[in-house]
Every structure is written in structure tokens, then in C-alpha cells.
Amino acid sequence: MIEVSRVQLREIEIKLDETIKRLNKIQKNVFNSEIIDNADFIQLMQISSSTAKNWRNKGIIPYSQIENKIYYKIEDIQIMLDIHYRSF
Structure with missing residues (x-):
């Protein structure tokens, strides 16, 4: 003990x-903050960069792209989470 x-x-x-x-x-x-970049989004959601790319390509998460830099609105992340929320 x-x-x-x-x-x-x-x-x-x-x-x-x-x-x-x-x-x-x-x-x-x-x-x-009102927006975050892709690196912060990946860290926040604890996903890989390929998962983030798949979500963007499937239209799961809205984003803005300026040249090679990708940005997300915090409000869009919250909406995505609300839409996919499953209560038990």
C-alpha cells in the first residue's frame, strides 16, 4: 500500500x-479568436491533416483558403459539432 x-x-x-x-x-x-488556421484546427479537433482535408472536400466543415493557407471560423466549427451531435 x-x-x-x-x-x-x-x-x-x-x-x-x-x-x-x-x-x-x-x-x-x-x-x-474568430478564426483559426488549419494547424490549430487539427490540434483542436485532434485529427490528422488528411482527415481535415477529407472534411473540407466532403463539405463537412466550411473554410477559407488564401493561397496555401486554410482558415476556419470558430462559429463554423461549433455549427459542425452541433449538426453532428448525437445524444444517448
């Missing part, structure tokens, strides 16, 4: 709180 002292437990809680704050800050930065 592993015993954790109160001090060790408190240190873990502090580290978890710091991690949660950092994640919340990252999430707020993404959702406070």
Missing part, C-alpha cells in the same frame, strides 16, 4: 490547479 502524506497530496493539488489554469488559458485563447 502506498501512503501519500498531506504535503505530497497538497503539492499534487497545486500542480493540477496550475495545469488546469494553463489549459483554460489555451482554450480561451482559441475560442476568443
